[in-house]
Amino acid sequence: MRREKVVLVTGAGGEMGHGLIGHLASQGTQVVAIDVREVDAGLRRSCRDAFVGDICDAGLLERINAQYEIDAVYHLAALLSTRGEFAPETAHHVNVGGTLNLLRLAAEQAGSHGRTVLFMFPSSIAAYGMPTLDAKRGNRTVTEDQFTHAHTMYGVNKVAGEELGRYYQDHYRKLAKDRMSRPVDFRSIRFPGIISSDTVPAGGTSDYGPEMIHVVAQGRPYECFVRPDTRIPFMTMPEAIQALVGLAAAPKDRLSRTVYNVSSFSPTAADFERMVRREFPDAQVTFVPDLGRQAIVDSWPEECDDSAARHDWGWSPTYTFETAFGRYLMPKVRARYGR
Ligand code: AKB
Numbered sequence: 001m002r003r004e005k006v007v008l009v010t011g012a013g014g015e016m017g018h019g020l021i022g023h024l025a026s027q028g029t030q031v032v033a034i035d036v037r038e039v040d041a042g043l044r045r046s047c048r049d050a051f052v053g054d055i056c057d058a059g060l061l062e063r064i065n066a067q068y069e070i071d072a073v074y075h076l077a078a079l080l081s082t083r084g085e086f087a088p089e090t091a092h093h094v095n096v097g098g099t100l101n102l103l104r105l106a107a108e109q110a111g112s113h114g115r116t117v118l119f120m121f122p123s124s125i126a127a128y129g130m131p132t133l134d135a136k137r138g139n140r141t142v143t144e145d146q147f148t149h150a151h152t153m154y155g156v157n158k159v160a161g162e163e164l165g166r167y168y169q170d171h172y173r174k175l176a177k178d179r180m181s182r183p184v185d186f187r188s189i190r191f192p193g194i195i196s197s198d199t200v201p202a203g204g205t206s207d208y209g210p211e212m213i214h215v216v217a218q219g220r221p222y223e224c225f226v227r228p229d230t231r232i233p234f235m236t237m238p239e240a241i242q243a244l245v246g247l248a249a250a251p252k253d254r255l256s257r258t259v260y261n262v263s264s265f266s267p268t269a270a271d272f273e274r275m276v277r278r279e280f281p282d283a284q285v286t287f288v289p290d291l292g293r294q295a296i297v298d299s300w301p302e303e304c305d306d307s308a309a310r311h312d313w314g315w316s317p318t319y320t321f322e323t324a325f326g327r328y329l330m331p332k333v334r335a336r337y338g339r
Contacts (some may be wrong), residue, residue, distance in 0.1 A: 011077030
């Protein structure tokens, strides 16, 4: 009896999971979803199967391994930067232990069906660690190989995941007599803050951008936890999905690296306030910096150089900050909250 060919998506119930699975399903891809919570009925209908469980549960992964033939893994599950600082060892266990489990599953699958398994790994600007605010302001734009001493457990975990992926791709079981060359085709994107019109993130430190939009759109006051001058890269969720599927589809011989920056715009927190106040003149936004969370975003770069992604696989942003509001966010956010 042959196992059914599928694509595995972890963290399926999250913001990116909804957008990605919708795209994959629209292409006729059979998706197996994993999430620690039951995925909603709409998302479930787009999947061939959906498992409620933990990527650190070896028994769950073994069941999936026995039941399905996996051609690609989109590993979206992670404990984000703020939540990870309240339970750093748990963050490490999930973010690195879970990633290791999935890389091992992908390599075992490759050894079983004989084909390289594509492994898509959303990394983050949290992988960067600007040593001081002056260094951040003095090095406005960073490339993938600069300042990668992260200041959060989540960021350290993302760098570890990038290195584990490169190892599984190029060096896995180096001394084994029966080793397979390139069991895993590892590809990673260091995503900036992501803004979705449909969901509000939780547990992240870039959350102030999407939070401000969604809270003000509901007519509620918003207390921003960073300074007005805080600047980091952002993009919209549709662009994040576009980047993920764009890199996945790129011919491997076009790729000069395993980890890529992408970015669309780098507004300050004050720019967010200006835009929400333009859309909602009655907006009540105050700035009350949380010094711990402020220190995290101060360690992230103002801008990311995404020239390698543009050159190697044709990455190009869809929106500017202005058009992201006008063409993507406001129409859907207003419809969602009726304002
Ligand atoms: C976070 O804030 O932790 C995430 C990220 C930037 O990766 N949204």
